[in-house]
Amino acid sequence: MGLIGKIRDAGRVAEPAPPQPEQGLPAAGLGGSVQVRHVDAGSCNGCEIEVGQAFGPTYDAERHGVRLVASPRHADVLTVTGPVTVNMAGPLRATYEAMPRPGLVVAVGDCARDCGVFAGGYGVLGPVSDVVPVDVQVPGCPPEPAAIVAALRGVSGR
Amino acid sequence: MIAWITAVAQAVLVAAVAPLLIGFMRAVRARLEGRAGGRLVQPWRDLRKLLRKEPIIPADAGMIFTAAPLVLMATSVLVAAAAPYLSTGGPLSGVADLIVVVGLLLLGTVALALAGLDTGTAFGGMGASREMTIAALVEPTLLLAVFALSTRVGSTDLGAIVAAGAADPAAVFTPASALAAAALAIATLAEAGRLPVDNPATHLELTMVHEAMVLEYAGRDLALVEWASAMRLTILLGLLANLFIPWGVASSPHPAALAVGAAVFVVKLAVLGGLLAAGEVFVAKLRLFRVPELLAGSFVLGLLAVVASAVLA
Ligand code: SF4
Numbered sequence: 001m002g003l004i005g006k007i008r009d010a011g012r013v014a015e016p017a018p019p020q021p022e023q024g025l026p027a028a029g030l031g032g033s034v035q036v037r038h039v040d041a042g043s044c045n046g047c048e049i050e051v052g053q054a055f056g057p058t059y060d061a062e063r064h065g066v067r068l069v070a071s072p073r074h075a076d077v078l079t080v081t082g083p084v085t086v087n088m089a090g091p092l093r094a095t096y097e098a099m100p101r102p103g104l105v106v107a108v109g110d111c112a113r114d115c116g117v118f119a120g121g122y123g124v125l126g127p128v129s130d131v132v133p134v135d136v137q138v139p140g141c142p143p144e145p146a147a148i149v150a151a152l153r154g155v156s157g158r
Numbered sequence: 159m160i161a162w163i164t165a166v167a168q169a170v171l172v173a174a175v176a177p178l179l180i181g182f183m184r185a186v187r188a189r190l191e192g193r194a195g196g197r198l199v200q201p202w203r204d205l206r207k208l209l210r211k212e213p214i215i216p217a218d219a220g221m222i223f224t225a226a227p228l229v230l231m232a233t234s235v236l237v238a239a240a241a242p243y244l245s246t247g248g249p250l251s252g253v254a255d256l257i258v259v260v261g262l263l264l265l266g267t268v269a270l271a272l273a274g275l276d277t278g279t280a281f282g283g284m285g286a287s288r289e290m291t292i293a294a295l296v297e298p299t300l301l302l303a304v305f306a307l308s309t310r311v312g313s314t315d316l317g318a319i320v321a322a323g324a325a326d327p328a329a330v331f332t333p334a335s336a337l338a339a340a341a342l343a344i345a346t347l348a349e350a351g352r353l354p355v356d357n358p359a360t361h362l363e364l365t366m367v368h369e370a371m372v373l374e375y376a377g378r379d380l381a382l383v384e385w386a387s388a389m390r391l392t393i394l395l396g397l398l399a400n401l402f403i404p405w406g407v408a409s410s411p412h413p414a415a416l417a418v419g420a421a422v423f424v425v426k427l428a429v430l431g432g433l434l435a436a437g438e439v440f441v442a443k444l445r446l447f448r449v450p451e452l453l454a455g456s457f458v459l460g461l462l463a464v465v466a467s468a469v470l471a
Contacts, residue, residue, distance in 0.1 A: 003440060013192035033203040062184075063194040065203060070361040070369055073214060073376040076207070100211045100376040 013057040017064070018146070020153065030076055032065045034156040037075035037099070041092050041128065042118075043082025046142040047109040051079060053145040054152070066152045072098040077155055079106045079148075083115040083124045084131050096132040106151055107134045110141040117141070160411045161247060165239040171420055172238035172396070176388035177201035179395075179427055183435035190439045201388065208381035216374050218278035226273035227375070227382035233266040234389040243396050244419040245408040246321040256304045256314040259397075260297055263349065263390065267293045270383070274371030281363050285370025288446065292355065292367065295453035296348045302460030303342040306334050306467045307401060316397070323404035330404060334467035337459050339402045344456035346398055348449070350391040353438040355449055365443060392427060395434070399426035 040048060054061050055068055069075055072095045084092060096105065107128040110116035118124050128134055138151045181198040188195025197203075215224060240254040267289060274286035308314045310329060311322045323330045348355040351368040360366055363373075372383050400407055406422030408415035444452060 007190050007192075007439075010192045012189075012194070014194040017194070031203055031207050033200065033207040035204070057192045060188075060193045060195070062188065062196050065196060065200055067204075068361060070363065070366070071373040073374055074380060076211075098214075100214050102211075 014060045014063070015058055018150070020158065030156055032156055032158040034066045034077055034152060035069045035075045036066060036077045036079055036152065037069055037072045037095065038079045038081075039088075039092055039095050041080050041082045041088040041112070041131075042085035042124070043109065043111060047081035047111070050142045050145050051081065051108060051148060054148040056145075059145045059149050061149045061152055064149065064153045064158050065156050066149075072096075073100065075099055075103065077104045077106055077152070078132070079108050080112055080128045080132070080134075081108045083111045083118045083121070084126060084128055085123045086125050087123070089125050089131050092128075092131050104135040104155055105132050106136045106138065106155070108138045108148060108151075109143055110139060113137050113139060161245075164245050164411060164416060167416065167420075168241075168243050168245075169235050169239040171423070172243065172389055172392050173235065173385070175424060175427065176392040177205060177385065179392055179431050180388045182428060183431050186432050186435035187439060190436060201384075205381050205385055208384070209378055211377035213375075213377040213379040216277050216279075219273075219276050219374070222269075223273045223276040223374070224379070226269040226276075227379045227386070229269035230266040230386040231382050231389075233262040233269075234386045234393065237262050237393050238389060241393065241397060242317040242320040242400055242407060243423055244416050245411060246317040246324070247409070247411070252315070254316045256301065256308065256316055256319075259316060260300050263300075263393075264293060264297055266386065266390065267349075270368075270371050277374040279374065281366070281370045281373055285367055285373075288367045289371060292348055292449060292453070295450055295457070296345050299341055299345040299453065299457045299460045300349065302457065302464055303338040303345060304401065306338040306460065306463035309464065309467045310334075316401075320400050320404045320407055321409055323401070324407055324409060327405065330402060332467070332470065334463045334470060335402060337463035337466060339398070341456045341460035341463060342398055342401070344452065344459075346394040347434075348453060348456075350394050351387070352391075352434060354441045354444045355452070357443045360443075395427055395430045396423065399423070399430055 038051060053059060072078065078096060078099060080092065096103065107113055111118055112128045114127050115124055136151050136155065138147050140147060178198055180201045181196065185195045185198060237259050241259055242254060271286040271289045274282035307319050311319050351358060356367040357365060360369060363370060372380065375383055403426060406419055408419040
């Protein structure tokens with residue numbers, strides 16, 4: 001079966017979009033366009049899989065105007081996962097400082113909020129809010145892709 | 159006077175349509191990938207937001223970094239105003255010469271490559287060196303492919319070539335033009351940074367070409383770069399469309415003819431953009447060292463087109 005046949009058989013994979021969530025941050029002023037830079041500050045990679053899913057065909061964050069970008073200079077939002085490890089605190093701070101203002105930080109996962117299962121580890125510095133100011137938190141270990149998309153929609157306003 | 163209005167209308171049309179073309183191509187790709195995809199106006203939303211954000215100038219960057227987005231935008235606007243998109247006779251018809259147009263496009267490319275070097279980062283320099291390698295191979299092909307058409311008309315003026323094609327459609331379908339069209343299509347892909355030469359959606363620094371040079375831009379400067387890049391794609395696709403499918407281009411400065419010309423131009427762009435986006439689903443990016451082979455192939459096609467049009471004419 002060729003690629004054309006596969007495209008025809010797969011059809012549309014995206015699930016219908018849930019209704020627009022409550023306006024989380026109306027002051028963000030992004031007008032339905034959010035560019036996201038992702039930083040893994042020491043996560044177990046479970047959260048990364050869910051972030052990847054949020055931008056995959058099923059949850060398709062792109063239809064809400066959210067796009068992953070390659071550089072913090074292009075980004076409006078920094079998504080951070082995992083407890084901040086000693087080695088990643090510097091790069092995380094540098095990434096935040098490289099973003100143009102206004103720049104928002106979304107802490108994804110329980111580890112990012114309060115170190116989760118890694119609390120007290122010898123390499124763990126602390127939750128994300130100890131290193132950079134956090135605007136939105138997404139709870140869960142790992143959080144569902146739908147919850148991540150909802151948080152990003154709250155920022156983008158769409 | 160009316161010719162100047164046409165030129166301004168052309169520039170405004172290309173500037174307005176370019177982000178929509180990008181949005182349309184993303185939508186086509188999203189459909190084929192089974193996604194719902196963003197709205198058509200999403201690139202416009204992105205630009206509006208970027209224009210409101212502060213630009214950041216890296217500590218090591220100098221004047222070239224700040225000037226490059228303006229140079230890129232200025233050259234794009236100039237080409238959009240001068241080349242024959244709506245009407246074959248603009249006020250700049252003497253300027254809409256093939257060599258001038260290719261030169262202006264190259265000026266924009268070089269400005270951005272210098273800006274990539276100016277940031278002093280490893281990826282900026284890498285992107286710049288790759289872009290110059292590709293540009294050095296693409297520009298001769300662009301020139302040669304259109305030379306094949308200009309031998310028929312006896313002029314390198316793009317307006318004259320399109321006008322001759324519109325007046326005598328049978329002359330457009332010759333073996334020479336088929337070869338030239340293939341060469342120009344490959345050159346367009348490379349110049350606009352599309353697959354298989356460059357992946358516009360990549361996040362992998364090691365595979366980037368265009369993206370690597372603009373990594374350091376933010377806010378207003380980034381908006382200018384992205385907008386100008388979208389305009390370059392529109393400019394090149396528009397040239398491809400009007401040179402090889404020259405119908406609907408206004409030959410008189412009558413407003414009705416111009417309106418028809420604008421509508422036909424948008425339809426042609428949509429068809430070409432849709433084809434390009436659909437084709438990109440089926441190909442992967444070429445390894446960088448294979449790109450010169452592809453571009454050398456397109457150069458040979460262009461050369462054959464020139465020979466064929468000189469011998470068979
Ligand atoms: S929240 Fe859970 S999935 Fe995410 S990084 Fe922590 S342990 Fe892993």
